[in-house]
Amino acid sequence: MQKKLILITNDDGIFSPGILALAEELQTIADIIVVAPNKQQSAVGHAITITTAIHKQEVELSNKIKGIAVDGTPADCVKLAVRTILPKKPDLIVSGINHGHNTAVSIMYSGTVSAATEGVILEIPSIAISVTTFEDTDFLPAAVIAKKVSEIVLQKSLPEGMLLNINVPAIPLNEIKGIEITHQGKSVWDDFFEKRLDSEGKEYFWLKGNLNIKDKNIDSDQGAILNNYVSITPIQFDLTDYKRIDLIKEMGFNKIL
Amino acid sequence: MQKKLILITNDDGIFSPGILALAEELQTIADIIVVAPNKQQSAVGHAITITTAIHKQEVELSNKIKGIAVDGTPADCVKLAVRTILPKKPDLIVSGINHGHNTAVSIMYSGTVSAATEGVILEIPSIAISVTTFEDTDFLPAAVIAKKVSEIVLQKSLPEGMLLNINVPAIPLNEIKGIEITHQGKSVWDDFFEKRLDSEGKEYFWLKGNLNIKDKNIDSDQGAILNNYVSITPIQFDLTDYKRIDLIKEMGFNKIL
Numbered sequence: 001m002q003k004k005l006i007l008i009t010n011d012d013g014i015f016s017p018g019i020l021a022l023a024e025e026l027q028t029i030a031d032i033i034v035v036a037p038n039k040q041q042s043a044v045g046h047a048i049t050i051t052t053a054i055h056k057q058e059v060e061l062s063n064k065i066k067g068i069a070v071d072g073t074p075a076d077c078v079k080l081a082v083r084t085i086l087p088k089k090p091d092l093i094v095s096g097i098n099h100g101h102n103t104a105v106s107i108m109y110s111g112t113v114s115a116a117t118e119g120v121i122l123e124i125p126s127i128a129i130s131v132t133t134f135e136d137t138d139f140l141p142a143a144v145i146a147k148k149v150s151e152i153v154l155q156k157s158l159p160e161g162m163l164l165n166i167n168v169p170a171i172p173l174n175e176i177k178g179i180e181i182t183h184q185g186k187s188v189w190d191d192f193f194e195k196r197l198d199s200e201g202k203e204y205f206w207l208k209g210n211l212n213i214k215d216k217n218i219d220s221d222q223g224a225i226l227n228n229y230v231s232i233t234p235i236q237f238d239l240t241d242y243k244r245i246d247l248i249k250e251m252g253f254n255k256i257l
Numbered sequence: 258m259q260k261k262l263i264l265i266t267n268d269d270g271i272f273s274p275g276i277l278a279l280a281e282e283l284q285t286i287a288d289i290i291v292v293a294p295n296k297q298q299s300a301v302g303h304a305i306t307i308t309t310a311i312h313k314q315e316v317e318l319s320n321k322i323k324g325i326a327v328d329g330t331p332a333d334c335v336k337l338a339v340r341t342i343l344p345k346k347p348d349l350i351v352s353g354i355n356h357g358h359n360t361a362v363s364i365m366y367s368g369t370v371s372a373a374t375e376g377v378i379l380e381i382p383s384i385a386i387s388v389t390t391f392e393d394t395d396f397l398p399a400a401v402i403a404k405k406v407s408e409i410v411l412q413k414s415l416p417e418g419m420l421l422n423i424n425v426p427a428i429p430l431n432e433i434k435g436i437e438i439t440h441q442g443k444s445v446w447d448d449f450f451e452k453r454l455d456s457e458g459k460e461y462f463w464l465k466g467n468l469n470i471k472d473k474n475i476d477s478d479q480g481a482i483l484n485n486y487v488s489i490t491p492i493q494f495d496l497t498d499y500k501r502i503d504l505i506k507e508m509g510f511n512k513i514l
Contacts, residue, residue, distance in 0.1 A: 046365045047304050053453070053461040075366075080462060084450050105378055108303045108371075108494060109332075121362055121445060148513040156508055162498050164510070179511040183497040188378060193341050196310070204310040205337060230514070234505045236498040237365060240440040241419050241491040248491045251413055253421070254436040256405040257487070 004030040004154045007081050007090040007119075008067075011041040011074045011098065011111025018097035018131070020061050021139035025147045026094060027065070030154065033090070034067030035081035037074060037111075042100075046114035047073040054080060074115035082122050092153055093119035096129035097142045101167050103132075103221040103231070104187035106211070116163040117237065125158040132225045133170035141176065142168035145230055161238075167221055167231040180224040182231045185215035187222050261287040261411045264338050264347040264376075268298040268331045268355065268368025271316060271324050275354035275388070278396035280322050282404045283351060287411065290347070291324030292338040294331060294368075299357075303371035304330040311337060331372035339379050349410050350376035353386035354399045358424050360389075360478040360488070361444035363468070373420040374494065382415040389482050390427035398433065399425035402487055418495075424478055424488040437481040439488045442472035444479050 006026050010019045014036035026032050038057070054072045061067050068085060070077045078093060095115035102110040112128045119126030127149060131142040145168050158164065165184075169176060191209030198204060215222040224231035248254075263283050267276045271293035283289050295314070311329045318324050325342060327334045335350060352372035359367040369385045376383030384406060388399040402425050415421065422441075426433060448466030455461055472479040481488035505511075 042307065048366055048464065050299065050464055053463055054450075055459070055461050076464075079448065079464065080450060083448070084452065084462065105494070107496060108374060108378070109305055114365075117365060121365070145513070149510060152509055152513070159498075159501050159504060162501060164505070176514060178514055181502055181506050181511050183499065183502070184495050191336065191340070193311075193337060195341070202312070204312050205341065206310055207305065207307055207333075207336065232505070232510050234498040234501055235496045236501075237362070237496065238441050239364060239492045239494065239496070241416075241493040242440065244416050244419060244491055244493075245438055245440070247416060248421070248489070249438050252409060253406060253489050254438050256402070256409070257433060257435055 004091040005088060006030045006032050006150065007086065007093045008032055008034045009036045009074055009077045009095050009115045011037065011115065013037050013040045014059060014061065014067050014069045016099065018099050018139050020065065021143040022094060022097050022146055023061060023065050025143035026150060029147060029151060033086060034061060035070060035077045035085055036067060037077060038069035038071050041073055041111045046075055046117055048075045049073060074111040075118040078115050078118040090124055092150055093124050093126040094129065094146055094150060097139050098130035100130060100134045101132035101225065102128060102130045102165060103167055104185035104215065105189065107165065107184060113165055120161060120163050120237065125153050126163045127153065127166060128163060129166040131168050131170050137170045141173040144173060161236050163235050165233045165235050167225050169225050169228050171228060175228060176230060177228045180218050180229040180231055182219055182221045182224050182233045184233055185220035185222040187211050187214045261348040262345060263287045263289050263407065264343065264350045265289055265291045266293045266331055266334045266352050266372045268294065268372065270294050270297045271318065271326045273356065275356050275396050277318050277322065278400040279351060279354050279403055280318060282400035283407060286404060286408060290343060291318060291322065292327060292334045292342055293324060294334060295326035295328050298330055298368045303332055303374055305332045306330060313337065331368040332375040335372050335375040347381055349407055350381050350383040351386065351403055351407060354396050355387035357387060357391045358389035358482065359385060359387045359422060360424055361442035361472065362446065364422065364441060370422055377418060377420050377494065382410050383420045384410065384423060385420060386423040388425050388427050394427045398430040401430060418493050420492050422490045422492050424482050426482050426485050428485060432485060433487060434485045437475050437486040437488055439476055439478045439481050439490045441490055442477035442479040444468050444471045
């Protein structure tokens with residue numbers, strides 16, 4: 001049987017430790033190609049580059065693993081890889097390992113998830129994986145989880161139009177209590193801007209904030225992590241609020257003309 | 258009764274004609290404050306600026322309308338406006354008028370929609386509005402629609418966690434057949450990269466593409482527009498694929514540890 005092909009990308013940049021740990025683990029089960037942003041792209045959301053040109057460059061992630069660095073967003077990397085770089089459509093796209101959780105409302109801002117979203121748009125089974133700490137951490141437990149999930153996806157694929165968003169607690173593998181299939185939680189950021197003055201006395205602002213954790217139950221992404229479970233959330237992209245379409249009609253919006 | 262306050266933003270930049278048409282129309286029903294990116298931010302998705310500082314500057318959109326230009330994304334503008342600029346929480350956020358449709362999969366890439374999304378995250382009723390052409394166009398019909406929708410929202414608010422994504426056909430108001438409350442369509446971009454060589458013979462790439470319209474029925478966003486209706490889609494942000502959670506459990510992902 002022909003070896004399967006996995007496209008690996010991320011949003012922390014191609015030289016981040018998370019993508020190297022992921023590549024080292026996934027190369028044991030498939031051919032891999034790494035195509036990732038040449039610099040940090042966190043919180044870019046599902047940005048794509050339409051008003052400037054994109055360049056690519058071969059780089060070395062380690063002695064044994066090469067990759068292609070792109071001066072674009074995570075979604076650009078997936079588009080460019082699938083449309084121009086890869087010899088064939090990949091069997092799987094894995095985005096990560098992100099340094100920091102991608103749960104609840106953060107999914108909307110996540111470059112890691114957006115790369116997997118772009119994969120789904122291109123009809124390729126896709127996974128986003130994050131380790132849930134911003135501190136220095138060991139990426140190996142998350143890499144092992146990514147490999148195990150990838151093995152299932154390479155064998156069974158994924159339902160059309162769905163990606164898996166995986167969050168792995170930042171603890172040793174033998175302390176992880178299990179896997180929970182979860183829903184996107186309701187936690188939101190309590191954010192604010194720190195106002196500073198530059199040398200000419202002109203104001204500028206830095207965004208600061210903490211996630212206000214509203215999800216304690218293990219059936220939510222943030223709750224699963226809190227309880228030392230891996231969270232796997234099936235994500236889809238029809239944002240229509242079907243349950244409240246009738247409500248909007250009753251409010252009279254369809255009668256303004 | 259105290260006058261209502263509307264925050265106006267966009268992703269085409271504060272000096273685009275669409276935001277001026279919107280501001281001129283909405284100032285007839287409420288106090289308005291315009292806070293928008295200082296340059297074109299199309300296709301930025303739900304990006305936020307977390308690794309650099311943000312600056313703001315007062316500018317004039319016209320003789321009568323002033324605004325605040327921000328060197329950030331649409332979502333940054335909403336966050337900064339609500340957290341630091343506005344005297345009180347706005348009663349409504351209107352993002353637009355975008356030059357070009359925001360339908361189907363394009364919603365994922367849209368800076369216009371992301372500004373309204375940020376509004377919903379901040380628990381403020383929010384609307385995104387676009388006119389569905391990339392050619393030179395008259396923004397007045399869409400501005401009138403925005404005003405009529407805003408009047409209802411200012412009176413009745415919107416259900417929690419929902420925004421309205423409005424697309425207005427680029428035709429005279431009296432040729433618009435009516436309003437349809439729609440679902441997000443399935444149309445996708447047939448995109449590709451044009452490869453070019455720079456003066457040193459090095460490759461670079463430009464993204465090109467056309468929307469492959471798969472939605473013909475007026476109950477979808479793209480279908481409504483095609484048939485000369487205004488499309489209003491209620492959008493929410495829990496991306497969980499609830500219908501297929503059990504399927505993912507059956508596939509064995511929760512048994513890998």
